[in-house]
Amino acid sequence: MGEEVKLLGFWASPYSQRVIWALKLKGVEYEYIEEDISNKSELLLQYNPVHKKIPVLVHGGKPICESLVILEYIEETWPQTPLLPKDPYERALARFWMQFAVEKAPAFGSFFTSTGGGEKGEKAAKEVVEVFKILEEQLTLGNTKFFGGETINMVDISHGWLPHWFECIEQLVGLKLLDPKTLPRLHTWAQDFKQLPIIKESLPDYDRLLIHMKSVREKMMISTK
Amino acid sequence: MEDKVVLLDFWPSSYAMRVKIALAEKDIQYEVKEENLSNKSSLLLEMNPVHSMIPVLIHNGKPICESLNIVYYIDQVWSHKSPLLPSDPYQQSQARFWADYIDKKIYSLGKRVWKSKGDEQEAVKKEFIENLKTLEGELGDKLYFGGDKFGLVDLALVPITSWFYSFEICANYSTESECPKIVEWAKRCMEKDSVAKSLPHPNKIYDFVLLLKKIYGL
Numbered sequence: 001m002g003e004e005v006k007l008l009g010f011w012a013s014p015y016s017q018r019v020i021w022a023l024k025l026k027g028v029e030y031e032y033i034e035e036d037i038s039n040k041s042e043l044l045l046q047y048n049p050v051h052k053k054i055p056v057l058v059h060g061g062k063p064i065c066e067s068l069v070i071l072e073y074i075e076e077t078w079p080q081t082p083l084l085p086k087d088p089y090e091r092a093l094a095r096f097w098m099q100f101a102v103e104k105a106p107a108f109g110s111f112f113t114s115t116g117g118g119e120k121g122e123k124a125a126k127e128v129v130e131v132f133k134i135l136e137e138q139l140t141l142g143n144t145k146f147f148g149g150e151t152i153n154m155v156d157i158s159h160g161w162l163p164h165w166f167e168c169i170e171q172l173v174g175l176k177l178l179d180p181k182t183l184p185r186l187h188t189w190a191q192d193f194k195q196l197p198i199i200k201e202s203l204p205d206y207d208r209l210l211i212h213m214k215s216v217r218e219k220m221m222i223s224t225k
Numbered sequence: 226m227e228d229k230v231v232l233l234d235f236w237p238s239s240y241a242m243r244v245k246i247a248l249a250e251k252d253i254q255y256e257v258k259e260e261n262l263s264n265k266s267s268l269l270l271e272m273n274p275v276h277s278m279i280p281v282l283i284h285n286g287k288p289i290c291e292s293l294n295i296v297y298y299i300d301q302v303w304s305h306k307s308p309l310l311p312s313d314p315y316q317q318s319q320a321r322f323w324a325d326y327i328d329k330k331i332y333s334l335g336k337r338v339w340k341s342k343g344d345e346q347e348a349v350k351k352e353f354i355e356n357l358k359t360l361e362g363e364l365g366d367k368l369y370f371g372g373d374k375f376g377l378v379d380l381a382l383v384p385i386t387s388w389f390y391s392f393e394i395c396a397n398y399s400t401e402s403e404c405p406k407i408v409e410w411a412k413r414c415m416e417k418d419s420v421a422k423s424l425p426h427p428n429k430i431y432d433f434v435l436l437l438k439k440i441y442g443l
Binding site for chain 1: 275284287289290291294295297298301302314315317318319321322325326359
């Protein structure tokens with residue numbers, strides 16, 4: 001497969017990062033194009049006219065949009081370092097847990113724009129903790145280092161925003177929820193994930209991310225009033 | 226070993242209809258267990274402890290949840306007949322993209338179209354119709370979203386057309402005037418046995434909506 005691979009992304013976006021991680025794990029060479037999401041390029045609008053969002057993977061000139069769709073495409077096209085089980089049932093389970101990350105995003109969104117206290121804040125925090133408990137149980141049942149076993153797979157990648165981005169959110173909201181005492185396996189998973197060389201070298205600078213997310217949070221809180 | 230396939234179902238669910246169409250396309254024999262969602266069975270709670278939602282496919286005792294996930298599973302396991310996904314990775318990605326779009330931009334809005342009122346309903350209706358038009362654009366002049374053959378995207382979208390009559394009455398609009406090609410495409414899909422047998426009559430769905438409105442006091 002000698003065709004050119006390009007990735008339109010945004011440095012702070014965890015969705016962009018998912019694709020970077022998958023490409024790097026499979027050793028796929030690609031050209032990264034940074035998008036200014038406050039001033040979207042003609043190229044982005046041309047490649048993703050439906051959602052006008054990053055990430056977009058462009059392979060041989062053909063665009064693929066939506067991060068989980070891109071991950072599935074990467075898996076089909078570059079089978080080395082498999083990131084999904086081959087067995088249909090195990091694969092279905094993995095996809096279930098990938099979808100879980102998508103379905104629970106609104107709960108994290110509510111927490112992000114909450115102030116930690118008050119009825120709304122408490123409800124949002126409670127929902128997030130419920131999600132964490134479910135993930136904790138999954139890790140406990142599997143009894144492996146990562147959701148994918150001894151090495152990461154797409155389930156880890158789908159939840160891979162937690163170790164870095166959620167830390168920022170906890171700092172901004174002023175409430176720590178990913179507690180090592182009550183969620184020991186999930187907490188360990190987050191630390192182990194972040195330390196993987198491919199992940200560590202790709203993560204955006206924490207302080208820079210914190211400033212960016214602070215600004216995003218302020219804008220979101222104004223618009224939801 | 227003979228396969229034992231069970232579907233935990235709720236007859237008005239568009240998500241469950243997707244699974245029924247897939248099973249019919251592949252000629253799979255299965256047992257249906259109708260769930261009462263206000264009194265969920267212990268089987269459902271055991272098979273889908275995370276969401277407690279239907280549809281759930283139970284294949285030789287092992288549960289698979291989430292409608293599109295189930296469809297992908299069925300396509301992979303019973304690969305010998307009526308492939309639902311294209312074999313080319315790029316075409317496959319496009320099919321997945323549109324199935325995902327249908328989930329996020331059509332199915333997720335459906336409930337609000339019939340349930341909401343006033344300004345909120347007008348806003349949801351506008352968005353819903355706009356999204357249908359996007360799909361209509363993607364369909365173009367093709368017979369099906371998949372091209373000449375019925376495929377994943379068709380399967381993902383067609384069940385909610387059984388709800389269109391209810392949406393139209395509740396929100397006061399006509400799919401025929403707004404998206405005539407979608408209506409034409411839906412009729413074409415209904416000519417297929419697998420689809421016709423899996424979708425309830427729109428009048429039945431409307432009776433169900435009226436019942437729900439009464440229960441919710443709407």
